[in-house]
Amino acid sequence: MIIDIMLYILIAMSFFCFIRILFGPSMADRMVAIDIFGILVVGVCGILVVKTGRMFLIDIAIAWIILSFIATITLAKYLVGKKLDE
Amino acid sequence: MKYITLFIILFLLWLLLTLNLEGPNLIVGAVAALITMLVFGKHFLRDWYKFFQPRRYFWIIIYLGIFIWECIKANFDVAYRVLSPKMPIKPGIVRVKSTLKTDIAKTFLANSITMTPGTITVDVVDDDFFIHWIYVSSSDPDVYTQKVMGRFEKYIKRIFE
Amino acid sequence: MNSISNIFFIIGIAFDLFGCIGLLRLPDVYNRLQSATKSVTLGTCSILLGLLLRYGFTAVGVKALLAIPLLFFSATVAAHALIRGSYKFGIKLSDKTVVDDYKDVKK
Numbered sequence: 109m110i111i112d113i114m115l116y117i118l119i120a121m122s123f124f125c126f127i128r129i130l131f132g133p134s135m136a137d138r139m140v141a142i143d144i145f146g147i148l149v150v151g152v153c154g155i156l157v158v159k160t161g162r163m164f165l166i167d168i169a170i171a172w173i174i175l176s177f178i179a180t181i182t183l184a185k186y187l188v189g190k191k192l193d194e
Numbered sequence: 195m196k197y198i199t200l201f202i203i204l205f206l207l208w209l210l211l212t213l214n215l216e217g218p219n220l221i222v223g224a225v226a227a228l229i230t231m232l233v234f235g236k237h238f239l240r241d242w243y244k245f246f247q248p249r250r251y252f253w254i255i256i257y258l259g260i261f262i263w264e265c266i267k268a269n270f271d272v273a274y275r276v277l278s279p280k281m282p283i284k285p286g287i288v289r290v291k292s293t294l295k296t297d298i299a300k301t302f303l304a305n306s307i308t309m310t311p312g313t314i315t316v317d318v319v320d321d322d323f324f325i326h327w328i329y330v331s332s333s334d335p336d337v338y339t340q341k342v343m344g345r346f347e348k349y350i351k352r353i354f355e
Numbered sequence: 356m357n358s359i360s361n362i363f364f365i366i367g368i369a370f371d372l373f374g375c376i377g378l379l380r381l382p383d384v385y386n387r388l389q390s391a392t393k394s395v396t397l398g399t400c401s402i403l404l405g406l407l408l409r410y411g412f413t414a415v416g417v418k419a420l421l422a423i424p425l426l427f428f429s430a431t432v433a434a435h436a437l438i439r440g441s442y443k444f445g446i447k448l449s450d451k452t453v454v455d456d457y458k459d460v461k462k
Contacts, residue, residue, distance in 0.1 A: 110361060114368055124375040136384045136441035143433055144378060144391045150426065151371060151399045154406050155364065157415060166406070166418045173422060177429035180437065187440035210421060213414050269370060269397050276377040276390050285386055286454035308431040311393040314385075316438050316457055324457045326438060328389045333454070 111159050118152050139183045146176025197235045199242040201227050239298060250353050257349040264310055264345060272311040275328065286330040287316060290323045290339050292347065299354035306346045313342055356408060363405030370398030383449035384441050388434055396430040 125148065128141035153169035156162075208223035209215075244250060275283055294300050304315040307325060316324040325342055332338055377390025403426070406419040448455060 111364075114364055117368055118371065121371055121375040124379055128378055134384065134446055136437070136444060136446050137387065139437060139441075140384060140388050140391060141378065143437065144374065144395050147392075147395050147399050147426070147430060148371065150422070151367065151402045154399075154402045154419070157406060158409065163415050166415050166422070170418060170422050170425065173426050173429055177433055180433040184433070184436035184440035187437075187444045189444070207421075210417055213417055265397060269394060272377070272390050272394060273370070273373040276373055276380060281380070283381070283386060283451060285383075285389075285449065285452050287448075287452075287457045288454060289456040304435070305428065305431045308434055309393060309396075309427065311397075312389065314389055314393075314438055315435055316442060317460070319460060324460070326385050326389070328386060330453050 111155060115152070115155050115159065118148060118155065122148055122152075136187060139180070139187065142183070143176070143180045146172065146179070149176075196238055196240070196242045197231055199245055200235055200238045201231045203245075204230055241296075244354070253349060253352045257346075257353060260345065260349065261306060261309075268311045272328070282329070284329050284331075285327065287324055287326050288330065288338055288342075290325055290335075290342055292321055292323055292343065294347065294351060294355070296355060299350050302354065303343060303346060303350050306350070307343060360405040360409035363401050363408060367398040367401030367405065370394050370401065374398065382451065384446055385438060385448065388438055392430055392434040396426060400426060 122145060125141045125145040129138050129145075132138045132141060149172055150169045153165050153172065157165045204227035205223055208227060212219055212223070275281065292300070292303060294303060300318060304318055304323065307323070308314050312328045314326045316326050318324075323343070327338075327342070330338070331341070371394070374391045374394030377394065378387050381387050381390055400423050403419040403423050407416040410416040410419075442457065
C-alpha cells in the first residue's frame with residue numbers, strides 16, 4: 109500500500125521533468141531535465157524491486173546509471189561544440 | 195605492477211557484483227578483468243603503491259563520515275531555499291585557490307565540492323577552482339575559500355598525497 | 356526491519372520532491388542544476404540504502420550498495436560537464452547574480 113503511494117509520487121515527479129523538457133526556455137534546461145529523469149528512473153527501479161519481488165530489476169538500475177551518464181556526457185559535449193573524440 | 199593492481203581491483207568488483215564463488219564464474223571474471231586490464235591499463239594511476247598503505251584507508255573512513263554529515267546538513271539548507279516563498283538566493287561564480295598538487299586529489303576535491311549542495315565546480319584551471327555558489331555570503335577571498343573547501347582539503351591531502 | 360527501510364524510502368522521496376520543485380521554480384540553468392542534481396542524487400542514494408536494509412547482504416543488497424558510489428561519481432561528473440557546457444554555450448546568468456569571476460578566463 110505505502111509502496112504504491114511512493115511509486116505514484118515518483119511517477120508524478122517524472123512528469124515535472126517532462127514539463128521542463130517541453131517548456132524549457134533553452135536547450136541546456138532540457139538537458140538538465142533529461143539528466144534528472146535518468147536518476148529518477150533508478151529510484152523507480154529500486155521501489156519496483158520491493159513491489160514486484162523481481163530481483164533482476166536492480167541490474168537494470170545499475171545499467172541505467174551507466175547509460176544515462178554516457179547520454180549526459182554526450183549531450184554536454186554537443187553543447188560545447190567540440191568533437192566527440194577529444 | 196600497476197597492471198596487477200588494476201587486475202585485483204577489477205576482480206574484486208566482479209566478485210561483489212555476482213556474489214558467486216563457483217569455478218566457471220571465477221574463470222569468466224578473471225578473463226573479463228584481464229581483457230579490461232590490457233585495454234585500459236596504461237590509463238591507470240601512476241602511483242599504484244598508495245593502494246597498499248593502510249593509513250590512507252583510515253583517513254578515508256573519517257573523511258566519509260564528515261562528508262556524509264556535511265552533505266545531509268547542506269541538503270536541508272537547499273531544501274529551505276527552494277521551498278521558502280521568497281527564495282533567498284544570491285548566486286555567483288567565485289575563484290578559489292587550492293594547495294593540492296596531484297590530479298587525482300584535485301578530481302576528488304572537485305567532486306566533493308560538487309556533491310555538497312550549494313556549490314558546484316564549473317572548471318579547474320591549474321590551481322584555481324571556479325565554483326558556482328547558490329548563496330555568496332561574503333566577498334572576501336579568504337573567508338569563502340575556508341567556507342567552500344576548508345572542510346575537505348586537509349583530509350584529501352592526507353588521503354591522496 | 357521493513358519499517359526502517361520504509362523510513363529511508365520516504366526520506367529519499369522527500370529529497371527527490373525538493374529537487375524537482377527546485378527544477379521548476381529556480382530562475383536559471385545553473386541554479387536548477389544546483390538544486391536538482393544533488394538533491395535528487397542524495398534522495399536516490401537513500402532509496403538504494405533502504406533497499407540494502409530491507410534485503411541485507413544478499414545479491415540485491417550488495418548490488419544496491421555498489422550502485423551508490425557509481426551514482427555519486429556519475430552524477431557529479433555529469434553535472435560538472437553540463438554546467439561547463441552551458442557556460443561555454445553562452446547561456447546568461449540570471450539577474451540575481453552578484454559575482455562572476457569566470458568570464459575573464461581565456462577560452
